[in-house]
Every structure is written in C-alpha cells, then in structure tokens.
Amino acid sequence: MEVTARAPGKIILSGEHAVVHGSTAVAASINLYTNVTVSIPTAGNDDSLKLQLKDMALEFSWPIGRIKEALSNLGPPSSSTPTSCSIESIKSISALVEEKNIPEAKIALASGVSAFLWLYTSIQGFKPATVAVTSELPLGSGLGSSAAFCVALSAALLALSDSVNVDKQHQGWKMFGESDLELLNKWAFEGEKIIHGKPSGIDNTVSTYGNMIKFTSGNLTRIKSNMPIKMLVTNTKVGRNTKALIAGVSERTLRHPNAMSVVFNAVDSISNEVASIILSPAPDDVSITEKEQKLEELMEMNQGLLQCMGVSHASIETVLRTTLKYKLASKLTGAGGGGCVLTLLPTLLSGTVVDKVITELETCGFQCLISGIGGNGVEICIGGSS
Numbered sequence: 001m002e003v004t005a006r007a008p009g010k011i012i013l014s015g016e017h018a019v020v021h022g023s024t025a026v027a028a029s030i031n032l033y034t035n036v037t038v039s040i041p042t043a044g045n046d047d048s049l050k051l052q053l054k055d056m057a058l059e060f061s062w063p064i065g066r067i068k069e070a071l072s073n074l075g076p077p078s079s080s081t082p083t084s085c086s087i088e089s090i091k092s093i094s095a096l097v098e099e100k101n102i103p104e105a106k107i108a109l110a111s112g113v114s115a116f117l118w119l120y121t122s123i124q125g126f127k128p129a130t131v132a133v134t135s136e137l138p139l140g141s142g143l144g145s146s147a148a149f150c151v152a153l154s155a156a157l158l159a160l161s162d163s164v165n166v167d168k169q170h171q172g173w174k175m176f177g178e179s180d181l182e183l184l185n186k187w188a189f190e191g192e193k194i195i196h197g198k199p200s201g202i203d204n205t206v207s208t209y210g211n212m213i214k215f216t217s218g219n220l221t222r223i224k225s226n227m228p229i230k231m232l233v234t235n236t237k238v239g240r241n242t243k244a245l246i247a248g249v250s251e252r253t254l255r256h257p258n259a260m261s262v263v264f265n266a267v268d269s270i271s272n273e274v275a276s277i278i279l280s281p282a283p284d285d286v287s288i289t290e291k292e293q294k295l296e297e298l299m300e301m302n303q304g305l306l307q308c309m310g311v312s313h314a315s316i317e318t319v320l321r322t323t324l325k326y327k328l329a330s331k332l333t334g335a336g337g338g339g340c341v342l343t344l345l346p347t348l349l350s351g352t353v354v355d356k357v358i359t360e361l362e363t364c365g366f367q368c369l370i371s372g373i374g375g376n377g378v379e380i381c382i383g384g385s386s
C-alpha cells in the first residue's frame with residue numbers, strides 16, 4: 001500500500017515572531033511543495049523503517065526491533081489523538097538519530113528526522129515502511145519547509161491509518177474532509193514543536209488549509225483576497241535556524257517585557273490592517289494602487305518592528321536597500337536572521353523594472369523567484385496496491 005501527500009510552503013505577509021506571542025499574523029500558501037510517499041510492505045522480510053531524503057541523497061534506516069527497544073515506553077499508536085513528544089521520548093528519539101551519524105554540514109536535518117520518528121511511531125506504531133521525501137522548498141529559509149514536511153508526512157501517515165476516511169478508489173490528487181484536516185493539522189503541529197521549539201502553529205495551518213489566512217492564538221480565519229498580490233521572494237541564502245531565532249525573541253521579551261509588548265501590539269494592529277486591506281473590495285486600478293501603497297507602508301513598518309525584535313540581518317538589509325532604490329517595499333518573511341525577503345510588486349510596475357531589480361539582487365548572490373500565492377493546501381494521492 002502506498003500513499004503520497006504533498007503540502008505547500010508559505011509566506012508570512014505580516015506578523016512572524018509576534019504571532020508566537022499572541023499577535024495576529026497573515027500568511028499565504030505558495031506553489032512550492034514537499035512530497036512524502038509512505039510505502040508499507042504487505043509481506044516480505046524487510047523489517048526496518050527507512051527514511052529517504054531524496055534531494056540530499058540520504059537514507060536512514062532503523063531495524064523495527066531497535067525502535068521498539070528505544071521507545072518501549074510508548075503504548076499502542078493512537079492516530080486519532082495527537083500527542084506531544086515527552087522529554088523522555090525526545091531523548092530516546094535523539095539517540096536513534098545520533099546513531100545515524102548525520103554529516104556535520106547537514107546536522108540541521110536532525111530535528112526533522114526526530115519529528116519524522118515521532119509522527120511515524122505515534123501514528124503507525126512499529127510497522128516496517130519506506131518513507132521517501134522530496135521538496136521544492138529551500139530548507140531553513142523562511143518558506144515553511146519544516147511545516148510542509150510535517151503536514152505532508154502527517155497526511156500520508158493518517159491516510160494509511162483507521163482515523164481518516166479516504167476514498168481508496170479515487171484516482172489523482174484529492175483533499176481531506178474538514179475534520180480530517182483538523183486532525184492532521186494537530187499532528188503536524190506536534191512535529192513542528194520538535195523542529196521549532198515553540199511554534200505558533202501558523203505555518204502548519206496555512207500548509208494544511210492553503211489559500212490565505214489570518215491567525216491569532218491558534219485560531220484561523222480564512223481570507224478571500226480581493227486584489228491581485230504579486231510578491232518577489234529573494235532568498236539571501238544565509239542559513240539560520242528558526243528554533244534559535246524564536247528563542248532569541250523570547251529572551252529579549254523576558255529582558256524587556258514592557259517594550260516588547262508594545263512592539264507585539266503594534267504588529268497585531270499592522271496584521272489586522274493588512275487583512276482588512278486584502279479583504280476590502282477594489283473596483284478599479286486606482287483603488288488597487290491605493291491598497292498596494294498602504295500594504296507597502298505596512299510592510300515597511302512590520303520590518304522595522306522585526307528589527308526591534310532582533311531578527312533582521314545584514315543580508316536582509318542589503319535586499320531592503322536594493323529594492324528601495326526602485327521605490328519597492330520589502331520585509332523579511334519567516335524567522336529572519338537571513339533566509340527570504342518579500343518585495344511587493346505593484347500591478348502597474350513595468351516588467352523592465354522587475355527585471356532590473358532581479359538582476360541587481362542576483363548580482364549580490366541572492367536567488368529570486370516570483371511565487372504563485374494562495375493555492376490549495378495539503379492533498380493526497382493513493383497509489384500502489386495492497
């Protein structure tokens with residue numbers, strides 16, 4: 001039996017980090033996906049669990065007996081009850097990951113492999129399987145690869161469990177029903193906790209549901225955009241770690257609680273305004289231009305507040321300076337500290353200017369892409385035979 005799931009990455013239009021502290025944020029899915037295929041053998045003598053990270057040509061394999069021994073404290077799997085990984089289980093899982101001697105240059109993968117082991121054993125138990133992963137998303141760049149990985153993995157694993165109802169006859173990509181989406185989003189959040197430390201849940205939620213969402217304290221409101229939004233995404237290619245950046249903001253908050261609370265409140269107002277601008281009707285080009293100008297100003301304000309939180313970076317500042325030469329507004333997206341920067345491309349901006357700004361950014365060594373935003377969330381495709 002084989003199931004493939006694909007889940008999109010995301011951009012955060014406003015509110016990253018502050019959303020971890022209860023402020024509102026606005027995010028949209030992008031048309032770059034992570035694919036996870038889970039193959040469960042029906043018979044045979046291969047008694048191991050394999051994780052193949054195809055893009056990196058890496059394979060990790062554990063004898064099922066070894067996993068059982070390490071996680072002997074786990075009861076039978078309960079796929080309908082999302083459970084947090086205890087400190088004891090995370091220690092056992094870390095030991096299983098350490099045995100694989102991940103090369104130092106790729107050690108950031110360790111948290112993803114740990115999340116994999118937790119989601120797999122919690123949903124499927126101690127069954128042998130091969131899990132293959134590919135991704136169009138750059139890892140650790142602010143486009144939510146960690147959430148897309150957890151969402152696609154949870155979807156494929158749940159599709160093979162008794163907890164969700166999937167039409168096994170249906171050919172091609174299909175979506176889950178509303179209650180199944182809620183369940184898989186909760187599982188993905190448990191995986192994201194292992195990777196991010198203290199996630200807000202916005203990334204797994206937008207990857208699960210797709211489109212555009214407003215998110216506050218675990219609650220989502222779907223947003224139907226009333227204007228075309230075109231974003232240039234510039235990857236500075238400066239590596240960083242979301243978990244460390246979130247922890248840094250929390251430490252700053254402990255040192256300066258009053259000042260940071262004002263910063264988070266300002267971000268909350270910005271995100272609510274961003275959402276209402278996107279939602280409000282725009283009957284003609286003039287009103288679209290007015291809305292774009294307001295969004296640009298709010299992006300600049302949000303970027304200033306992200307600097308206050310200490311998550312900007314010299315490479316991000318270079319992108320800001322470069323795009324400003326063309327009168328374009330930018331802000332970092334995701335955790336910052338490097339990673340990706342968003343630049344709003346107004347509808348009436350000429351293609352020549354877009355080409356010029358991209359050329360100049362690429363000359364600095366950055367990578368640019370114009371992503372489609374607001375597509376479907378997670379989807380699955382049943383394949384193979386039982």
Ligand SMILES: Nc1ncnc2c1ncn2[C@@H]1O[C@H](COP(=O)(O)OP(=O)(O)O)[C@@H](O)[C@H]1O
Pocket residue numbers: 034053108109110111112113133134135138139140141142143144145146147149195196240241242243334335
């Ligand atoms: N396709 C994948 N395969 C394995 N691990 C992944 C994959 N995608 C993401 N991860 C895990 O998520 C981490 C990146 O997450 P994070 O630092 O939150 O950045 P982002 O979510 O912005 O890409 C990776 O270092 C890895 O541990």
Ligand SMILES: C[C@@](O)(CCOP(=O)(O)O)CC(=O)O
Pocket residue numbers: 015016017018019020141142143144145146196198199200201202203242246333334335336
């Ligand atoms: C910084 C944060 O707001 C977004 C992190 O996004 P990413 O992992 O950098 O793609 C954290 C979170 O909301 O969980």
Ligand SMILES: [Mg+2]
Pocket residue numbers: 144145146147196203242
């Ligand atoms: Mg992440």
